[in-house]
Amino acid sequence: MNGQLFNNENQLMILFGGTGDLTFRKLLPALYNLQKTDRLPTRFRVLIIGRRPYTSESYHEQMRSWIEGNARFRIDEESYQRFCEKVEYFQMDFNVPDGYGPLRERLNTLDPDRSAQRVYYFAVSPASFVVIAQDLAKAGLATQNPQDLIIIEKPFGDDLQTASEINEVLETVFVPSNIYRIDHYLAKEMVQNVLAIRFANVIFEGIWNRDYIDNIQISAAETVGVETRGNYYDHTGAIKDMVQNHLLQILSLVTMEKPLDESARSIHDAQYAVLAKVRFPQGEELGSSLVVGQYTVARESEENRSYRHEEKVDSQSMTETYAALKLEVDTPRFKDVPIYIRTGKRMHKRSTEIAITFKKSFYHGEQAKNDVLLIKVQPDEGVYFRFNIKKPGQEYSLQSVFMDFCQSCIYENRINTPEAYERLLFAAFAEDSSLFTSWDIAKNNWQFIEDLNREMPRQNVQLYFYESFDDGPVQAREMLERDGREWVEEKVLGDDFQA
Ligand SMILES: NC(=O)c1ccc[n+]([C@@H]2O[C@H](COP(=O)([O-])OP(=O)(O)OC[C@H]3O[C@@H](n4cnc5c(N)ncnc54)[C@H](OP(=O)(O)O)[C@@H]3O)[C@@H](O)[C@H]2O)c1
Structure with a gap:
């Protein structure tokens, strides 16, 4: 397959919470399944963000067992190798504002002409949604760019008030129709x-x-x-x-x-x-x-x-x-x-x-x-x-x-x-x-x-x-x-x- 599956075949995913349970059990296996069935965008990369001191290589080693345990396809070496080439690890504490400058630099290197559709994914606690979104905006990232998408994990807030606060911030940083709220059911x-x-x-x-x-x-x-x-x-x-x-x-x-x-x-x-x-x-x-x-x-x-x-x-x-x-x-x-x-x-x-x-x-x-x-x-x-x-x-x-x-x-x-x-x-x-x-x-x-x-x-x-x-x-x-x-x-x- 592949070819014209997507409006933009050049996509850069930025995954916050890249060392968490959801990423290991669900997101990486899902991405690998898409790789295996040729349903990733032609030019796809994912920048995995976590606090732990991995290199991209040590992260690849770690993710192998999670994909083995949770993907619907067995690992075949060729697909896995091609998948690893698309997965890069970036160490940062998202509560430290200074970390967003280096993140911007890294994204600019990966996507120098800003032609990629950037897909942010917040696989973190809802208590962190606002701080990440605001710091991304302060760093000049994700400022109502019509190309950028944001995927938000459940739960969307703890109650009506926190959900409204989160939504208000997200809607100032991202185009409202580009906010994808997950309910995996x-x-x-x-x-x-x-x-x-x-x-x-x-x-x-x-x-x-x-x-x-x-x-x-x-x-x-x-x-x-x-x-x-x-x-x-x-x-x-x-x-x-x-x-x-x-x-x-x-x-x-x-x-x-x-x-x-x-x-x-x-x-x-x-x-x-x-x-x-x-x-x-x-x-x-x-x-x-x-x-x-x-x-x-x-x-x-x-x-x-x-x-x-x-x-x-x-x-x-x-x-x-x-x-x-x-x-x-x-x-x-x-x-x-x-x-x-x-x-x-x-x-x-x-x-x-x-x-x-x-x-x-x-x-x-x-x-x-x-x-x-x-x-x-x-x-x-x-x-x-x-x-x-x-x-x-x-x-x-x-x-x-x-x-x-x-x-x-x-x-x-x-x-x-x-x-x-x-x-x-x-x-x-x-x-x-x-x-x-x-x-x-x-x-x-x-x-x-x-x-x-x-x-x-x-x-x-x-x-x-x-x-x-x-x-x-x-x-x-x-x-x-x-x-x-x-x-x-x-x-x-x-x-x-x-x-
Ligand atoms: N797990 C599931 O099956 C599941 C299902 C549905 C919804 N969800 C939702 O998905 C979200 C994530 O769940 P999870 O189970 O994956 O949680 P988790 O295992 O606790 O993972 C949290 C992730 O956030 C990262 N993190 C926390 N503080 C950070 C910081 N200051 N800077 C950088 N990274 C930081 C952690 O990095 P470190 O490794 O460095 O701590 C880790 O990668 C939650 O909202 C949860 O409700 C999860």
């Missing part, structure tokens, strides 16, 4: 597939509304705890860490109107329009429609500890590691259709799924089971559909059957499916911001979380403790039972269901 294969499933199938497009859909569920469960991120997580919690971004983003793709066209602008507009209409139950009803929990030890395992015993977590912490919430989207398409979302750490299995449960039919004197469409996002990717047919034989009765398409079971699909960061980097190099979040959306979602956080103590929302590697607080199950529903999962779908 948007780049997952099956999240992208939500739009194809909805809009490329008349059987779904025609019934994707309140007349036919009984409820929508979005679940994101992890088996891991907070691991080494206790410091960050303890002042964040599941609602800010997962609901504010990933779950609301997925919800918007499931419930939005069809975008006017495929442009980033139209997709963002459609997402924003529906996100502005997301409501949580008001008054006392919130107390029974929001369940928050925190993991404790599992009864039958000695290898785990409770959240409060994790490193860098307050021993009296009241931070939630689980949240289940009933929402509504106040649009003509979905008004009064409950949308249940949940996310948790230390759950019994890792899985992200979107379940659309359709209303029940009544036929031949018999109440049929709900049809269910389940979109499996991760770790398995696929689509499961449960529907009703007549049981074979003389007697008339219904039975529930299913079709189960496992996309990730097919070897070629696993190998050919770019991972989220690969897709995101490629999209950024191609100046396609549709997989990123707009400021309108980020701001709206922070406002939503602030409103929710303000209401929680008023409505006496309790923190429940749940056992590690189980289903989460029993109250989350009861929340649905009160509505005459249940969470769509293996035990509900039956023994034949393949997770």
Whole structure:
């Protein structure tokens, strides 16, 4: 491949946080995958910025094992060599203003005629976004140059105020439409597939509304705890860490109107329009429609500890590691259709799924089971559909059957499916911001979380403790039972269901 994939085939990436976990586990493997599949710009270089005293050569040696462990392709020497030629290490402490002069000099040497598209990537804590952006500007770098892009890692701020402050500074330093805010869930294969499933199938497009859909569920469960991120997580919690971004983003793709066209602008507009209409139950009803929990030890395992015993977590912490919430989207398409979302750490299995449960039919004197469409996002990717047919034989009765398409079971699909960061980097190099979040959306979602956080103590929302590697607080199950529903999962779908 290669050739005219990008508007500008001359690109220079400047990666802050180049010695961090995200760079090693995701960004370098993604760049190597792009190299391997010939999808980097023809003239591409990346300047890796970190404090540690590497040379480019010692950095190359270090990155080899990370690429080996995390890229979807095995290292082949020729590609790796070509990749190394594009990766240069630059040592600097980004909190020291004097360091930005030498950085400018180095960039000028790499790009003397200023013809490269410079792609800045902040893979650092959000607390450092402002200082880096301001010092880049003071050094005469990134001053509203229409060619420069900036990619910002999640989380985009800690709350509405910090997010607004960050945004204000970024928008003075970079052209606003060139700010690419990451929500890597948007780049997952099956999240992208939500739009194809909805809009490329008349059987779904025609019934994707309140007349036919009984409820929508979005679940994101992890088996891991907070691991080494206790410091960050303890002042964040599941609602800010997962609901504010990933779950609301997925919800918007499931419930939005069809975008006017495929442009980033139209997709963002459609997402924003529906996100502005997301409501949580008001008054006392919130107390029974929001369940928050925190993991404790599992009864039958000695290898785990409770959240409060994790490193860098307050021993009296009241931070939630689980949240289940009933929402509504106040649009003509979905008004009064409950949308249940949940996310948790230390759950019994890792899985992200979107379940659309359709209303029940009544036929031949018999109440049929709900049809269910389940979109499996991760770790398995696929689509499961449960529907009703007549049981074979003389007697008339219904039975529930299913079709189960496992996309990730097919070897070629696993190998050919770019991972989220690969897709995101490629999209950024191609100046396609549709997989990123707009400021309108980020701001709206922070406002939503602030409103929710303000209401929680008023409505006496309790923190429940749940056992590690189980289903989460029993109250989350009861929340649905009160509505005459249940969470769509293996035990509900039956023994034949393949997770
Ligand atoms: N890790 C993930 O899987 C993941 C996933 C989603 C989002 N994120 C987000 O991505 C960002 C980075 O996460 P991470 O896990 O990679 O963090 P990390 O492992 O702590 O890495 C932080 C990076 O920032 C560098 N750094 C810190 N202070 C510096 C300074 N004064 N001057 C120069 N470099 C400095 C560190 O360099 P040193 O090596 O010199 O300390 C390191 O390269 C965070 O916002 C995080 O929330 C991470």
